[in-house]
Structure formats: structure tokens, C-alpha cells
């Protein structure tokens with residue numbers, strides 16, 4: 001019997017490549033390009049190549065390339081923003097290796113904005129230097145994605161498979177810690193595929209869609225963390241979700257990010273009485289760390305008479321606004337706001353997940369052959385609060401380190417189909433569960449009970465509710481992408497609630513109303529959850 005016949009017997013097709021990369025943001029594309037030097041790469045994305053958080057990254061990529069800057073200063077800022085919880089070794093790697101990877105990105109075709117021929121650095125919250133490179137004004141992520149996919153398109157060794165939803169990771173038979181492939185639903189061919197590889201790289205992004213109000217595109221449902229958790233991976237720091245302070249106030253409609261670099265260039269935040277308020281909260285005023293600005297905004301809203309605050313750039317040169325922030329200017333104009341002439345109403349929205357699949361400094365997880373990089377991973381560089389624009393850099397640096405680790409490993413094993421654990425393959429079709437209503441309820445509950453401010457009562461209710469909803473999924477007859485996504489989202493809500501209950505203090509982006517201060521006993525403690533052994537507390541080395 002051929003491998004394909006064997007797979008067919010399991011109601012799936014069979015395919016194989018040296019490496020699988022899941023996700024098409026900066027981390028996934030850069031990992032794929034690097035890995036293609038040593039083997040064949042299949043990149044899987046559940047929608048289309050451009051559907052990722054990277055595509056929407058406005059502000060830029062933080063890197064100490066300016067002569068007035070240094071990796072030491074970048075490291076200090078990153079660790080300060082991380083509120084005591086960063087892994088200092090991982091941060092050092094990020095800031096020391098970052099410049100070389102960014103130079104490489106430029107060689108690969110990304111053109112960052114320049115003034116008079118020199119790279120133009122902007123500033124963002126909690127950075128002591130102007131060190132954020134940007135491209136196309138405020139279209140940095142899109143430009144990076146385009147330059148990387150242009151190269152991939154010309155590459156014979158990389159295949160991007162769109163509309164391929166990874167349902168689950170596949171373990172080797174008889175092993176509970178060796179990943180040998182993935183089970184995929186190919187929505188174009190309308191069939192399941194068992195795809196074997198000697199390494200699987202998760203680069204599938206973050207969890208913004210788990211919240212009702214988010215800057216993230218609708219693909220950001222954190223599938224990577226959920227499938228890794230189900231396979232036995234360690235998941236850590238899930239209580240830390242960053243809210244971006246300034247997104248357009250648009251109740252019931254689409255949220256839209258107003259980049260921190262707008263504040264970096266001098267924008268002012270005003271409360272409902274028109275008064276500038278940030279100087280009374282932090283010495284860095286509008287450029288304080290994000291968690292501080294987001295909570296200050298909530299406080300002003302609670303004491304004001306409007307459900308938002310304003311961001312004001314009317315003191316900027318109008319031509320500068322149009323040229324420096326073309327995406328923001330045009331999008332706001334389309335939605336009826338002229339930022340040259342009027343203050344723009346803003347509120348915080350869920351933006352970035354600091355936690356994720358726990359990795360070492362080479363992107364390795366506790367499961368053999370499973371690696372993670374980008375937002376889905378927790379390398380430890382962000383601690384309790386990510387420093388603005390560090391995430392694109394993290395994607396590059398750790399994708400490259402995964403390539404180094406895999407290259408050094410050399411051994412590539414081939415398995416027979418019977419060596420693979422048979423995944424549970426249910427018939428594809430519309431489930432009888434009311435998925436839409438559960439999804440909306442989850443997003444509301446996450447916003448209200450696991451948002452910028454939390455307490456034990458709300459978190460426990462969220463934990464119980466998500467657990468009960470997850471149980472409904474075990475005996476559904478039919479499955480499809482909506483069901484898999486929702487199951488993954490509920491898993492994330494559950495892990496976030498569980499971790500937030502356990503951390504009985506406030507630190508960085510995790511603010512407990514019932515424990516409003518940091519507790520020094522928690523400063524080196526991470527909560528690590530695994531399917532079989534939850535509630536493990538780990539002291540950082």
C-alpha cells in the first residue's frame with residue numbers, strides 16, 4: 001500500500017515536505033525563506049498570504065541602528081517596559097541580533113523611509129531614543145510583507161498553500177512529545193490532508209479576535225496556541241494581553257489603529273473637557289508604556305462625560321500629516337474625520353499577546369520538532385508589557401534562530417504513515433451549534449472580564465463558562481473552519497482566565513482590581529499551563 005493509499009484509508013490525502021511553517025506574517029515568511037536554504041518548505045495559511053497582523057503594522061520596527069543609540073539602551077527600555085518579567089537573555093539576543101537581521105531585510109528588498117538619504121527613525125512609547133524604522137510612512141508591515149513574498153514567489157523551494165486550516169498537530173505513534181506533522185483542511189480541494197514534516201514552525205500570530213474590540217484582523221484567533229496546547233506544549237504568560245491605547249472610537253463598527261508613532265511625533269491626548277491628562281499620570285506623558293496610557297484613558301473616561309478621549313494633532317503641519325501618516329489620514333478621512341482639523345475620538349483595544357507557546361532562545365518548544373516564533377511564541381522578550389515596535393524585530397530574530405537550530409540538528413527522520421497517530425477526522429460540514437452567538441458572547445466576556453482591568457469573580461465566571469462551552473464541542477457531528485476557530489478561541493479565553501486568576505498581583509498589562517499592586521514574590525514567576533499538568537509556577541533562570 002502506498003502512503004497515499006494508507007492516508008486515504010484515514011479519509012485524508014497525504015503529503016510531505018522537509019519543513020512546515022504555519023502563518024504568513026513576518027516571522028513565518030522569514031522562517032520560510034531561511035529554511036528554504038536547507039530543504040523544501042510548505043507554508044500553510046488559513047486564509048490568504050496578506051491576512052496577518054504584520055500586514056497592518058503601522059509604526060515600524062524598533063532597532064538600534066542610529067549612531068546615537070546602542071543595543072544596551074534598547075535592552076534597558078525593553079526590560080523597563082516589561083515590568084520585571086522579561087527574560088534578560090532573550091532580550092539581549094533580540095537587541096544584539098536585531099540590527100543584522102534588519103540590515104538583511106533591507107538587502108532582501110524592504111525600503112525604509114529616509115530623509116536626505118539617511119534612515120528616518122521615529123519614536124514610540126517608553127523608548128529613550130528615536131529608533132523605529134518605518135516604510136511607506138505608516139505602512140511598514142505591508143511593505144515588509146510585500147518584499148518577503150516577492151522573494152518567495154520566485155523561490156522553487158517554498159510553496160504557500162492558502163485556505164489551508166491546520167486542525168491539529170500530529171504526534172508520532174507511541175510518543176507524547178514528538179511532532180511529525182499536521183492535519184490540515186484544504187478548503188480549495190475540499191479535503192483533509194495529513195502533512196508530514198521533520199519540523200513544524202508555528203508562526204500563526206496572536207489572539208486579538210478573542211476580544212470584542214481589537215486592532216487585529218479577523219484571522220487573529222490564536223489557533224497556534226490552541227493546537228500546541230492540545231498536543232501537549234507548554235503555554236506561558238497568557239494573562240498578559242496588551243491593549244493599544246489609541247484606536248478609533250467606532251461602536252459596533254470596525255476598529256482602526258492610530259499608531260503610537262503619531263504620539264511619538266507629538267500628538268496630545270485630551271479628556272472629555274479638552275484637557276491634556278497624561279502628564280499627571282507619568283513622566284513620559286503620552287509616551288508612557290502602553291499599559292499605563294491605556295489605564296489612564298479608562299480612568300479619564302470613567303470620570304468624564306464621553307465614552308472616549310481625543311487624540312489631537314491639529315498643531316502639526318497639515319502637509320506633514322498627509323505625507324507621514326498616509327494610511328491613517330486616508331482611512332480616517334474615509335470614515336468622516338479630518339485629523340488636520342479636528343480631534344479624533346479614541347479608546348484602547350486588544351492589540352498584542354505577550355504570552356504564548358513557551359520557547360527557548362532558539363524557538364524550540366518542549367515538543368520535539370515543534371518550534372514557534374512571532375506573536376504565537378513566548379520567547380520571554382516582552383515580559384508583562386511589550387515595548388512598542390519590538391514585535392516585528394522579534395519575528396525576524398527568532399525566525400532566524402529557528403533556522404539555525406534546525407540546520408544544526410541535521411537529522412531528518414522519515415516516518416511511515418502508521419508511525420503517525422491517527423488524528424480524529426470528522427466529516428466536514430455545518431455544525432448544529434450556534435457558533436455565532438457563542439463567539440460574540442466570548443468576545444464580550446473577554447472584554448469585560450479579562451480586559452484592561454480584571455478581578456477574580458469575573459475571571460472565575462469566564463473560566464467556568466468557557467470550560468462548559470468547550471465541552472459542547474467534543475460530540476459535534478460535523479466540523480468546519482468556524483467551529484475549529486471558535487474552539488481555539490474558547491481555549492485561549494480559558495487559558496487567559498486561568499492564568500489571570502493565578503497571578504494575584506498587578507503587573508504590566510495584567511491589572512487586578514482586587515490585587516492592584518505588584519508583589520515582589522511574583523517578579524520572576526511565570527505561569528506555565530500544559531494539557532496534563534496545569535498551574536505550574538516556574539522561576540525564571
Ligand code: SIN
Pocket residue numbers: 057058059060258259260261352387388389390391
Ligand atoms: C503602532 O504603530 O502603534 C503599533 C506598533 C506596535 O504595536 O508595535
